[in-house]
Amino acid sequence: MLLGTTTEATSSTMDELFRGAEWESFEAALGGSPHERWMRLALEEARAAAAEDEVPVGAVILAGGRVIASGHNQREQLADPTAHAEMIALTQAAASLGSWRLEQCVLYVTLEPCPMCAGAILQARVPCVVWGAADPKAGAVESLYRLFDDRRLNHRVEHVGHVLETECGSLLTEFFRNKRG
Numbered sequence: 001m002l003l004g005t006t007t008e009a010t011s012s013t014m015d016e017l018f019r020g021a022e023w024e025s026f027e028a029a030l031g032g033s034p035h036e037r038w039m040r041l042a043l044e045e046a047r048a049a050a051a052e053d054e055v056p057v058g059a060v061i062l063a064g065g066r067v068i069a070s071g072h073n074q075r076e077q078l079a080d081p082t083a084h085a086e087m088i089a090l091t092q093a094a095a096s097l098g099s100w101r102l103e104q105c106v107l108y109v110t111l112e113p114c115p116m117c118a119g120a121i122l123q124a125r126v127p128c129v130v131w132g133a134a135d136p137k138a139g140a141v142e143s144l145y146r147l148f149d150d151r152r153l154n155h156r157v158e159h160v161g162h163v164l165e166t167e168c169g170s171l172l173t174e175f176f177r178n179k180r181g
């Protein structure tokens with residue numbers, strides 16, 4: 001199966017995952033392309049992180065066309081190096097489904113996942129990830145590593161990157177600029 005790296009890419013698996021019961025109403029409620037609509041929810045989470053003086057990264061997880069988990073980076077507040085947006089959302093999604101297997105889920109995150117989060121996504125068997133801004137310093141999907149495409153691992157993740165990249169990236173740029181200023 002072809003692995004997508006553009007916003008145009010869709011796959012049969014992804015189409016299937018989006019064919020949820022709640023999908024129609026969400027589609028009506030939000031504007032833009034499907035990936036952009038959900039990424040905007042992740043962006044809201046990222047803004048919540050910025051408001052808490054945390055590096056602004058946000059994530060949401062969908063199952064059956066509805067949001068079952070959302071989280072943002074809370075590394076400072078929780079004094080926890082693992083408290084990345086994706087990790088918090090994965091834990092929440094697993095609790096919501098009562099299973100560590102998140103095989104029917106799609107994860108949206110505003111920043112390219114790091115090696116820890118990509119590892120957790122693989123462990124959770126998440127089939128699809130949509131991410132926003134590339135992370136040249138820690139990205140493990142295409143920037144530094146390509147963990148989701150690594151055939152040595154027993155699970156592969158379809159991924160679509162650079163969705164609302166400018167919005168996702170500028171949130172981070174502004175945050176660090178303010179920190180320095």
Ligand SMILES: [Zn+2]
Pocket residue numbers: 084086113114115116117118
């Ligand atoms: Zn991470």
